[in-house]
Amino acid sequence: MHHTPSGGAGSSGTAAAGGELVSIGTVLSLLRDEFPEVTISKIRFLESEGLVEPQRTPSGYRKFSTEDVERLAGVLRMQRDHYLPLKVIREHLDAVARGEDVQLPAPASPPKEFLDGVQDPSGEHPTAARIGRDELLAATEVDESELADWEAYGLLAPASDGGYGIEAVAVAKLVAELGRFGLEARHLRAVKAAAEREAGLIEQVVAPLKRHRNPQTRAHAEATARELATLSVRLHAALVQAALHVRLP
Known part of the structure; x- marks a missing residue:
C-alpha cells in the first residue's frame, strides 16, 4: 500500500532519510515544520482510516518508514491545498497504486463548489453559494x-431556503472531524x-x-469584525494549548 502520493511530499518526508524506521513522535517533529497543526491523534486517525500502515514492533509500538512519512x-x-475529503484522497492513492495516471485539481482556497463569484443585486458584495x-x-x-443531531444541539442550521452557506459547511466539516475522535454534538x-459569547463581544x-452613516465607516x-474574529480564534487556540500543557505536561 505504501507509495509516494502524486504531488510529492516535499521537505516533510525527506528528513527521515537513510531508511531507518522512526517513532510516531519523530514523525510528528518531521511534519510540523510544514504542518504546525498536525498532532499525534491526527496521525493515528489517518492510520485508522487506512491512509498509512506503519510497521509494529513486538511490543506494539508504531514504526514509520521514510515512505510512510x-x-x-x-x-x-x-x-x-485541495480541500479533498479523506474518501477522495484514499481513492486517489489507490488509483496511483494501480499505476493509473491521475491528476489532482489545482490548489485552491475554499472549495469551488462552496463559493459563488456571482455578485448580489446591489453589485457590491459577492454572495456565497x-x-x-x-x-x-x-x-x-x-x-x-x-446531521440532525448537530442541528438539534444548535451547532448549525439551514438558511431560510433550506440550503447551507460556506460558514455552515465549514462548521459541519469540523464537527465531523471531531466526531471521528469520539466527540459528539452534546x-x-x-x-x-x-x-x-465571543461573537457578542x-x-x-x-x-x-x-x-455610522458613512459607508466607508x-x-x-x-x-474590524473579521480581524477581531481572527484574533479571538487565535487566542482561543492558545488558551486551549496552554490548558493542555498544564494538565498534560
Whole structure:
C-alpha cells in the first residue's frame, strides 16, 4: 500500500532519510515544520482510516518508514491545498497504486463548489453559494441522523431556503472531524456557547461603527469584525494549548 502520493511530499518526508524506521513522535517533529497543526491523534486517525500502515514492533509500538512519512505529508497536503475529503484522497492513492495516471485539481482556497463569484443585486458584495442537504452529507461523509443531531444541539442550521452557506459547511466539516475522535454534538455545546459569547463581544466593539452613516465607516466595521474574529480564534487556540500543557505536561 505504501507509495509516494502524486504531488510529492516535499521537505516533510525527506528528513527521515537513510531508511531507518522512526517513532510516531519523530514523525510528528518531521511534519510540523510544514504542518504546525498536525498532532499525534491526527496521525493515528489517518492510520485508522487506512491512509498509512506503519510497521509494529513486538511490543506494539508504531514504526514509520521514510515512505510512510512522505505519504502522510502528501495526505495532509491534499487536505490543505485541495480541500479533498479523506474518501477522495484514499481513492486517489489507490488509483496511483494501480499505476493509473491521475491528476489532482489545482490548489485552491475554499472549495469551488462552496463559493459563488456571482455578485448580489446591489453589485457590491459577492454572495456565497448554498449547497443542499444531500451535498452537505456527502461533503462531510456523515449520515442523516448525525446531521440532525448537530442541528438539534444548535451547532448549525439551514438558511431560510433550506440550503447551507460556506460558514455552515465549514462548521459541519469540523464537527465531523471531531466526531471521528469520539466527540459528539452534546460534547460541543460548550464550544458553541463560547463562540456565541465571543461573537457578542465583537458585535459590541463594532456596533458604533456599523451604525455610522458613512459607508466607508460601515465597511471598516466589517473589516474590524473579521480581524477581531481572527484574533479571538487565535487566542482561543492558545488558551486551549496552554490548558493542555498544564494538565498534560
